[in-house]
Amino acid sequence: MSAILEVKDIDKHFDISGSVIDQIRFTGGKVSRRKTVVKAVNSVSLDVEAGETLSVVGESGCGKSTLARTVMGLYRPNKGEIHYRGARIDNLSSAKMLPYRTKMQMVFQDPYASLNPRMTVRQILEEPVRFHNPDMNRDEVRDRVAEVMCQVGVDPVWATNFPHEFSGGQRQRISIARALVLDPEFIAADEPIAALDVSIQAQILNLLMDAQEQRGLTYLFISHDLSVVEHISSRVLVMYLGCVCELASAKELFTNPKHPYTQALLSAIPRLGGQAGGHVKLSGDVPTPINLPTGCVFHGRCPHANERCSRKIPKQRTLDNGTVVACHGVEEGRI
Amino acid sequence: MRTRWQRFKESYMLYSFLRDPIAVTCFAILAVLVFSAFAAPVIAPHDPYDTTTINIMNAQLPPAWEQGGNADFLLGTDAQGRDMLSTMLYGMRVSILIGVGAVCLQAFLGIVVGLLSGYIKRLDNILMRIADVQLSFSTYMVAIFIGAIVQAAFGVAGYDEVAVPLIIVIIGLAEWPQYARTVRASVMAERKKEYVEAARVIGLSKTRIMWRHILPNTLSPVLVISTVQVANAIMSEAALSFLGLGMPVTKPSLGSLITAGFEYIFSGSWWITIFPGILLVTLILVINLLGDWVRDFLNPKLYKG
Amino acid sequence: MEKLIDIENLRVDFELRSGRVRAVRDVSLVINKGERLGIVGESGAGKSVLGFSLINLISKPGRITGGQILFDGRDLTKLNDDQMRHIRGNDISMIFQDPMMTLNPVLTIGTQMKETILAHMKVSAKEAEAICLDKLRKVYIPSPEKRLKQYPHEFSGGMRQRIVIAISLLTSPKLIIADEPTTALDVTIQAEIMDLLLELCEKENMGLILITHDLAVVSEVTQRIAVLYAGKVIELGAADQLITNPQHPYTKGLIQALPQMAGGERRLNQIPGMMPSLLNMPKGCPFEPRCTICSERCKTEIPKLHELECGTQVACFKCEGGE
Numbered sequence: 001m002s003a004i005l006e007v008k009d010i011d012k013h014f015d016i017s018g019s020v021i022d023q024i025r026f027t028g029g030k031v032s033r034r035k036t037v038v039k040a041v042n043s044v045s046l047d048v049e050a051g052e053t054l055s056v057v058g059e060s061g062c063g064k065s066t067l068a069r070t071v072m073g074l075y076r077p078n079k080g081e082i083h084y085r086g087a088r089i090d091n092l093s094s095a096k097m098l099p100y101r102t103k104m105q106m107v108f109q110d111p112y113a114s115l116n117p118r119m120t121v122r123q124i125l126e127e128p129v130r131f132h133n134p135d136m137n138r139d140e141v142r143d144r145v146a147e148v149m150c151q152v153g154v155d156p157v158w159a160t161n162f163p164h165e166f167s168g169g170q171r172q173r174i175s176i177a178r179a180l181v182l183d184p185e186f187i188a189a190d191e192p193i194a195a196l197d198v199s200i201q202a203q204i205l206n207l208l209m210d211a212q213e214q215r216g217l218t219y220l221f222i223s224h225d226l227s228v229v230e231h232i233s234s235r236v237l238v239m240y241l242g243c244v245c246e247l248a249s250a251k252e253l254f255t256n257p258k259h260p261y262t263q264a265l266l267s268a269i270p271r272l273g274g275q276a277g278g279h280v281k282l283s284g285d286v287p288t289p290i291n292l293p294t295g296c297v298f299h300g301r302c303p304h305a306n307e308r309c310s311r312k313i314p315k316q317r318t319l320d321n322g323t324v325v326a327c328h329g330v331e332e333g334r335i
Numbered sequence: 336m337r338t339r340w341q342r343f344k345e346s347y348m349l350y351s352f353l354r355d356p357i358a359v360t361c362f363a364i365l366a367v368l369v370f371s372a373f374a375a376p377v378i379a380p381h382d383p384y385d386t387t388t389i390n391i392m393n394a395q396l397p398p399a400w401e402q403g404g405n406a407d408f409l410l411g412t413d414a415q416g417r418d419m420l421s422t423m424l425y426g427m428r429v430s431i432l433i434g435v436g437a438v439c440l441q442a443f444l445g446i447v448v449g450l451l452s453g454y455i456k457r458l459d460n461i462l463m464r465i466a467d468v469q470l471s472f473s474t475y476m477v478a479i480f481i482g483a484i485v486q487a488a489f490g491v492a493g494y495d496e497v498a499v500p501l502i503i504v505i506i507g508l509a510e511w512p513q514y515a516r517t518v519r520a521s522v523m524a525e526r527k528k529e530y531v532e533a534a535r536v537i538g539l540s541k542t543r544i545m546w547r548h549i550l551p552n553t554l555s556p557v558l559v560i561s562t563v564q565v566a567n568a569i570m571s572e573a574a575l576s577f578l579g580l581g582m583p584v585t586k587p588s589l590g591s592l593i594t595a596g597f598e599y600i601f602s603g604s605w606w607i608t609i610f611p612g613i614l615l616v617t618l619i620l621v622i623n624l625l626g627d628w629v630r631d632f633l634n635p636k637l638y639k640g
Numbered sequence: 641m642e643k644l645i646d647i648e649n650l651r652v653d654f655e656l657r658s659g660r661v662r663a664v665r666d667v668s669l670v671i672n673k674g675e676r677l678g679i680v681g682e683s684g685a686g687k688s689v690l691g692f693s694l695i696n697l698i699s700k701p702g703r704i705t706g707g708q709i710l711f712d713g714r715d716l717t718k719l720n721d722d723q724m725r726h727i728r729g730n731d732i733s734m735i736f737q738d739p740m741m742t743l744n745p746v747l748t749i750g751t752q753m754k755e756t757i758l759a760h761m762k763v764s765a766k767e768a769e770a771i772c773l774d775k776l777r778k779v780y781i782p783s784p785e786k787r788l789k790q791y792p793h794e795f796s797g798g799m800r801q802r803i804v805i806a807i808s809l810l811t812s813p814k815l816i817i818a819d820e821p822t823t824a825l826d827v828t829i830q831a832e833i834m835d836l837l838l839e840l841c842e843k844e845n846m847g848l849i850l851i852t853h854d855l856a857v858v859s860e861v862t863q864r865i866a867v868l869y870a871g872k873v874i875e876l877g878a879a880d881q882l883i884t885n886p887q888h889p890y891t892k893g894l895i896q897a898l899p900q901m902a903g904g905e906r907r908l909n910q911i912p913g914m915m916p917s918l919l920n921m922p923k924g925c926p927f928e929p930r931c932t933i934c935s936e937r938c939k940t941e942i943p944k945l946h947e948l949e950c951g952t953q954v955a956c957f958k959c960e961g962g963e
Contacts, residue, residue: 059826060797072536094540101538114529118551128537167914168683178533197682198853202897202910209906224827227856231899231908268831270856272900273883276838279831285796286826350657 003047004186004218005071010080010090012041012063012070012242038289040066041077042242042297045316048186053212053219055233055250057226057265061289063242064222068188071220072106073097084186102132105179109191111171115163121174122159125149128182144181151214152177152207169200173207180211188220193228205232226269230254238262241289241297244316248323258325260302260335296328304329351632358628361621368618372428379421380409384586389416395604411606413592414599422587423611427618429588433502434569438561440507441568445514446550446557452515453522454545463519466512474509474571478580481505495583502581506568517560521553555633562626566619573615589615642673644711644815644847645694651706652686652693661918663689663702665871668945671815676841676848678858678879680894681868684915687851690868691819694849695728712814730760733808737820739800742807743792750788753807760811775806779836798829805836815847822857834861855895859883867891870915870926873945877952887954890927925956933958 016036017023023033040063048054056064069075071082073089082090089100108114115124125145129136136144146156152173154166163171172192179187192208193201209232211217223229229236233250238259246259257263264280282301287293293300299309306328314326329335343349352358371378381388393416397404404411410419452462485501486494494501525531526549534544573590575581582588584595589611596607652664663686671677681687692698694709696716709716712731716724728734736742744752753772757763763771769788776784779802792800801821808816818837822830838861841848850862858865858879865882867875867890875888886892893911895901902908913930922928925938937957945953946960954960 059828069532074532074535094538098538101536104536106533106536108529108533110529114533116530116534116548116552119548127539131537131539169914175533182537197915198855198894199682199897199911200914202908205899206907206910226827227899231902264828268828270831270834270854270860272856272859272895272898273880274856274860276860277835279828279835281832282828285799286829 002050004050004085005048005220006081006083007044007046007067007071008081008083009043009045010041010070010077010082011039011043012066012075013078014038014040036290039292040242040289041070042292043080043313044239044242044244045080046237046244046247048218048220049234050185050218051216052234053221053232054235054237055221055223055229056237056239057223057229058239059224059265059286061241061286062239063289064239065190066242067239068106068190068220068222072104072188073100098132102182103184104186104188105182105184107172107175107179107187107189107192109194111168111175111195112163114175115171115178117163120160120162121149121154121166124163124174125159125178125181128178132182148177148181149174151180151211153203168196169204172196172200172204176204176207176211180215183215184217186218186220188222190222191224192221194223194225201228208232226266238265241287241292243297243313244324244326245298246323246325246327247316248321252321252323258319258323258330258335259327260304260329261298296326302329304335306334348632352628355628357624361624361628364617365621365625368427368614368621369431371424372431375421375424375428379418379424380407381418381421383417383422383425391416395599395607397604398606410610411604413596413607414604419606419610422592423589423614426587426589426592426611427614429499429582429586430569430572430590430615430618433499433506433572433588434565436499436503437506437510437568437572438564440503441511441514441564442557442561444507444511446518446553448511448515449518449553450522450545450550453519454526454541454549459519462515466515469508470512472509474506475575475578475580477509478502478505478575482580491583495585498582498586502572502575505575506571509571510564510567513560513564514557517556518553521556522549525549525552559626559630559633562622562629566622566626569615569619569622589618643670644673644675645669645671646710647694647707648710649707650690650693650709651704652689652698653703653705655701655703656919658919662921663871663918664693666707667868667871667873668707669866669873669876671847671849673814674841674845674847675864676838676850676862678850678852678862678865679868680852680855680858680865682853682915684870684918685868686871687868688819689871691734691817691849691851694817695732695734696724697728697734726760729756729813730811731813732815732817733811733813735801735804735808735816735818735821737823739797739804739824740792742804743800745792748789748791749803753788753810756807756810771810772806775809776803778809778840779803779806781806797825798833801825801829801833802836805833805840809840809844812844813846815849816841817849817851819851820853821850823852823854830857837861855883855898867894870918870921872926872942872955873953874927874955875952876945877950881950881952885950885952887948887952887959888927888956889931889933889958893930 014037016038023035025032025034044067056067058064066075070077077090081088084100084104089097122145125148126141129141129144145159149156149159154170154173154177193204196204205228212219221233230250235247236250236253237247238245238261240261245261246253246257253262254266257266264282267279284301287300295310295312296314299305302309309328314328316324316326317331318324393412394414396408396412398411399406399409408418412418413422448462452459485497531544531548534548572581572588573593576588576590577594582591584591592611593608599607647667647669650664650667651662654661654663667690679687679690689698689702693704698704704717750772754768757768757771772788773784776787781787781799781802795803822833825833834857837848840846850858852858862879864877865879866873867888869890875882875891882891883895886895896909897911899908911930916922916926916929924940925943928934928938931938935957943955943957945955947953
């Protein structure tokens with residue numbers, strides 16, 4: 001299978017220093033300028049194969065949402081390249097990017113903020129169709145919208161209602177409809193079910209999986225909910241503070257996690273009918289992406305860190321079974 | 336599927352409006368005032384602009400119920416012999432025209448600047464600095480300046496002709512930064528929302544996103560300050576006229592009426608100032624109270640959806 | 641086992657413009673001293689309303705309209721504001737979801753903690769400070785003396801929640817009500833906070849009511865679980881019993897819908913439909929429109945909690961046996 005999306009060593013940093021006046025600091029009698037940079041994504045490389053579901057997991061501040069948005073072209077990477085079906089897309093102008101917009105779409109987390117409150121469902125769904133297909137006549141557009149609404153389980157008769165008249169689950173269905181209406185190949189889903197109730201989560205997940213089967217979609221699935229990720233992914237990428245920790249097939253990752261952070265994360269998931277306690281305790285607090293630790297970003301909290309970990313950033317290495325791990329301990333055979 | 340009218344009848348806005356006695360009363364009073372002002376040519380007993388009907392012998396007649404009053408002139412006459420009631424109605428029309436016109440201009444300028452400033456980072460600094468400069472000019476200073484130039488260029492008669500649009504422009508230019516800042520704050524908040532990101536992912540252009548997506552969602556605060564600004568604009572015009580910088584004597588507004596009558600208070604003709612004064616206060620009060628209701632109604636913490 | 645709090649037939653109504661809505665319907669629960677109870681439900685089930693009503697924090701348009709809450713021999717629903725204030729924060733403490741909402745951003749931690757102590761106990765400032773330091777150590781906050789002078793924004797999310805827990809411990813309460821305490825936190829921090837709560841409840845012999853939507857969390861931390869649906873308790877039983885052997889179709893559906901229970905199938909087991917809006921409640925069992933095993937009786941009669949042999953109480957005609 002060929003890779004539909006290739007992400008090559010990208011960085012995404014946000015400069016929040018502010019104006020010159022905000023940057024000026026008095027230290028030890030001298031005036032200096034201090035730059036504040038949020039290093040959201042650091043040297044991340046990954047490939048997404050056609051037809052698979054690659055999940056990106058990590059806790060808050062790990063940069064998974066930023067990664068998804070950079071891949072979708074909402075941010076430009078500071079370094080590195082992004083290729084879609086072999087063609088480079090991260091440096092394209094908005095005009096040149098248009099044909100890719102029909103192939104790559106996105107579903108967002110917040111069902112309340114992801115739909116324009118002042119537009120009816122019909123307007124929300126017709127807009128992308130009309131924009132990319134100016135020659136389509138009214139009836140064709142209407143039919144397309146009705147078809148996709150049926151597919152996501154929202155009765156087309158409600159197309160003239162406003163988003164606030166629907167429940168959270170229904171709004172998320174409409175969001176998914178908006179992503180599907182252009183008939184894309186690739187969908188980035190940023191925590192699409194995090195804001196929903198448990199019984200609705202199952203419905204929406206089933207919807208996403210059905211859509212994938214029927215349309216042959218490729219998903220980049222961002223989530224912090226590991227039990228969901230375990231169920232739907234083919235491969236899983238674990239991130240911490242913008243860096244790749246481990247990338248493995250779902251089965252491998254959940255049965256045999258290699259990176260110490262993955263191990264800690266998996267042990268912390270509450271299990272149905274399990275006992276509290278007994279999880280890997282990480283020392284210290286999560287550092288901020290503004291002042292990244294030196295060397296491996298996880299060394300401050302890692303139970304296996306040594307002196308080398310605090311100096312050198314570990315490179316992503318591919319193991320025999322295909323798992324990619326960035327850890328000195330694994331490389332040295334200590335873990 | 337419901338029609339717009341059905342939707343309005345069932346809406347929460349109508350429901351809460353009808354339950355607030357102050358809002359309903361103010362709306363009723365405002366409706367009466369606005370109607371009488373614009374129906375002035377039809378309902379006013381006399382035409383204060385028609386110099387042929389004005390008789391100087393009728394000057395300074397007291398209101399009809401007082402001794403010496405004339406039933407023809409219900410609220411008395413002013414120093415030139417014009418009927419107070421008619422002049423007040425026409426004056427109110429001028430005041431309302433100027434108030435609404437100035438706010439339209441302010442809103443238009445402010446929204447455009449606010450949108451551009453909030454959405455396009457590079458323009459933000461320079462546009463906001465222009466707004467700051469604008470704010471540091473006092474309205475009265477600007478009025479004197481522009482008034483003097485126009486009078487010098489077109490003469491007094493010419494000034495009279497363009498007085499209404501001129502004052503609209505002056506007050507409009509004085510207060511647009513207020514709108515710009517409000518809209519800018521809204522735009523910056525909306526810009527981060529996911530439906531804007533979704534629009535970008537679809538590939539829509541910046542302009543289209545600004546006008547079609549962000550602008551409709553920033554209009555609530557605009558509506559709230561607009562009601563207050565109308566009242567402010569009417570007051571500003573009244574103040575300008577009071578200082579002699581606004582409407583000329585021949586085309587009086589409520590403010591200039593108050594000015595004109597001021598000199599006569601102590602000579603006993605109190606009605607020339609007091610009646611326009613009461614009308615002005617009432618007009619501004621009902622607009623402000625309605626504005627309060629709009630603000631409370633649109634308060635995001637109280638209003639759901 | 642000594643009874644700590646005895647809730648009997650509690651009813652909470654909300655007067656909305658569209659009508660009167662009953663958010664909590666005839667809920668009866670007993671929590672014993674030192675016992676940990678989990679209240680599980682989805683949004684709209686009424687679990688937060690139930691939690692708030694226990695310490696009378698329901699404000700207009702909500703009101704407690706029926707039932708009683710017996711605590712320490714007194715009915716909390718009958719107490720006036722002043723009497724309630726002595727119990728709130730003193731005998732019963734509450735932990736909310738978002739620590740940034742609980743902590744005042746413009747006051748130091750020390751000020752907020754001492755304020756709580758001085759509101760309920762007659763001690764000197766020095767003694768108050770000693771109590772604060774003691775509780776901060778109990779929640780494993782390093783260098784507590786320095787921390788007292790810091791502001792909430794200087795702490796991370798997990799630390800803030802620990803501080804909130806410390807504040808709730810200041811008056812050595814008999815019962816802690818925790819409303820979704822870890823929903824806003826990351827998984828690893830959640831695990832630590834839950835461990836901490838468990839440890840504290842065991843050490844100090846405090847009762848705990850844990851309100852959440854996360855079944856996995858309650859199954860690890862609590863001893864008994866009450867499942868709430870549309871304002872009613874539809875199942876109540878020992879935690880391990882309820883998870884391994886759920887009786888009510890809703891509980892079954894909820895557990896089956898979890899990805900862990902898909903059992904190798906691609907599609908997850910979903911419960912069709914949605915929780916009914918409280919304005920439009922079905923006449924009989926609230927779960928009937930979505931239930932796969934319902935009968936005619938379920939459409940017209942509301943089932944009451946009925947104790948089964950295994951000890952679990954269920955509100956379902958089918959489960960009562962032989963229906």
